[in-house]
Amino acid sequence: MRPLADLRILAIEQYGAGPFGSVHLADLGAEIIKIEDPSTGGDIGRYVPPYQEGEDSLFFEAFNRNKRSISLDLSTPEGRAVFEDLVRVSDAVYSNLRGDVPAKIGITYPDLKHLNPKIVCCALTGFGMTGPRSSEPGYDYILQGFAGWMDLTGEPTGPPTKSGLSLVDYSAGLVAAMALVSGVHAARRDGVGMDCDISLFDTAISMLTYPAIWNLNGDFEPQRTHHSAHPSLIPFQAFPTADGWIVVACPKEKFWRRLTTAIGRPELADDERFASFAARRRNADVLVPLLEEAFSTRPSAEWLAELRAVAVPCGPVNSVATALEDPQTAARDLVVETEHPRFGTVRQVSSPVRVGDERPDYRRAPSRHEDGPDILSSLLGYDERRITELDGAGAFGKGLA
Template sequence: MIDFTTFLSGPYCTQILADLGARVIKVEPLTGDSSRAIPPYFVDGDSAYYLGNNRNKESVALDLKTPDGQRLARQLVAAGDVVVENYRPGVARRLGIDPAELREGRPELVWASISGFGQDGPWRDRPAYDMIVQALSGVMSLTGEAGSSAMRLGIPAGDLVAGLFAAIGVLSAVIEQRGTGRGRHVDISMLDGQLSMLSYQAVYAMISGLAPQPQAARHDSIPTYRSFTAGDGRELVVTANTERMWRGLCTVLGVDELISDERFIDGGARLRHRDELWELLEAEFARDSAQAWVGRLVEHGVPTALIKTVPEAIDDAGHAGRDMVVELESDSGEQVRVVGNPVRFTDGGHIPLRYPPRLGQDGPGVLRELLGLDEHEIGRLRADGVLGVQEADR
């Protein structure tokens, strides 16, 4: 797989595929993927941002603005079976790697393009970042408290969802290619991805004609699916979705009389009287600590959890035995902990995770192996500024 992606949506896609066993050759400009320089945290010269999305890859640094660089890029594409890029529409063609031309010569090639608004449509040429598509999709209008300013999600869902859909599209196209011999051009729009993630909220809006309101830590349909503040000031979430869970919640809180109260007799009644219900429940949760309530509710089969900070969640994951926190070591001995791969196979066979590559570190080896270049030609390319190699002792 030849990876021309940068920043987040594309690298996240190709890291997923690399974790699952694909050989990913990351083609970068001589200055490197722009995410390598994002502050504030750096390890061994590269940013934490880059390190979180580029493991298990090989790096080749080429100047695609030169004829030699474009020629080498085309030859790498010819040596691969999948290409992933996240240029704006038309940029790949200007860089000498036109998907239409290259796929015409190799119809079996799978090509995935990730962009803000897709390869066609009125907005195809507009630049987009995560917060742009969160805003345009309506996602930001659902995030935060009623009456407050719109908020972006705390994770870059616009980028990450696009990367996930791109990985799904590539895998589907590869399966089809193996059966038919023909590849596909996978067209992923970040905005389309966010619209898809609206799920039932979009359907609610289309049926009712009304704009869904900010969700905060609540649910439009289930009033006992929300957060509460306990007596120690810590927050917990309760997701009492069924009648059994509702009865368990009342029992644990010591308010069994609410079970037969006509205002709360079923889900519809509880939704109509949610403000009264929340006031009663909040008063009960204030009587004890969040951890105490979590223990009791879980014991009674009511799904409940503390709202944890990121360090708390990472610490728990590190002790859970599912390899969701892994330590990678660079050639120079630097170590970094990253989030692992959530796709697990119960019969083992996990792919070893390798430290993200230094800029261009694999270029000479890849050009020798895949393109048959000799040392003289590789030396010339380096001397001409077409091929960049960052040495290990930086």
């Protein structure tokens, strides 16, 4: 059995943050039942271009493999009744909505505990379920600006810059997954469920880590750095070479001494201007141009070979395509395949979560309501007459039963 094979989660989720958290739980064996709103055509991720047709998109595939789907209109009494029956036989309700919405639509622990005292209600929202911004919508790029990330990213003379990936979304999704699993563990131990209140804002602020503690306890003012340099360790940044870019890192003194040998300047190791972390930071305006000049003389591949030979931490600045073709990517089974009725064989990245020796099986993302009939009959025990009545009352949308 997969590690989470005994875990059933009702996921009222959309786009990236929520689905990113639950897809890793699905890969670990959890039964993720997506509750998709028929009035909006289900998860809005189904309609994200450029690779999109009908209710299918490669964006949706990336976040929803190994899950199940039922189309359910929670605004109707009949749809709500089905949802409540599902709550009775599930471990958790997981959502990513605006902070004031879970209470409005009745999916918090106080709303559901009478159905299942052990239910865990995990809400991943933009700004949390409390505070003056709880009713504001929150999206990754907005939060990157809100939490100071964009002020820290980019060249010093350039504009504030977002990360190339939705890192607030993905990080918050993982935090929510951890909270949910922890909540279920406690509920099984104590017999009582709970609310888990996770937000993009909280996650983004917490990830400020050491710049935050420096700012809160000293006069440190975080600023953008030249060529993505570390704010305090020198050298630890990207350097242009004769044909591209490499990243070189010296987070220990031994690496700095090895680097001076690799670039043919061993005398720099004992130069008092560069003899310690603090000295190199004080004299970065002298040291960095020396290193940039050295690295510009040879191609990236030659420098990487030279640096690796003396065990200096380094790496290329790859394109996405090159990163996906790296031998380490293949060795770690990080690209997997699923078969899709519209897109054929779909190649995508796997989950990094590894528990034990067994590798997860990967199944394509479900079409909307694909699993509805089985969930209604096998899991809930509804007979054909009951399902037809619910369908006629609009519980599933139109013509899906």
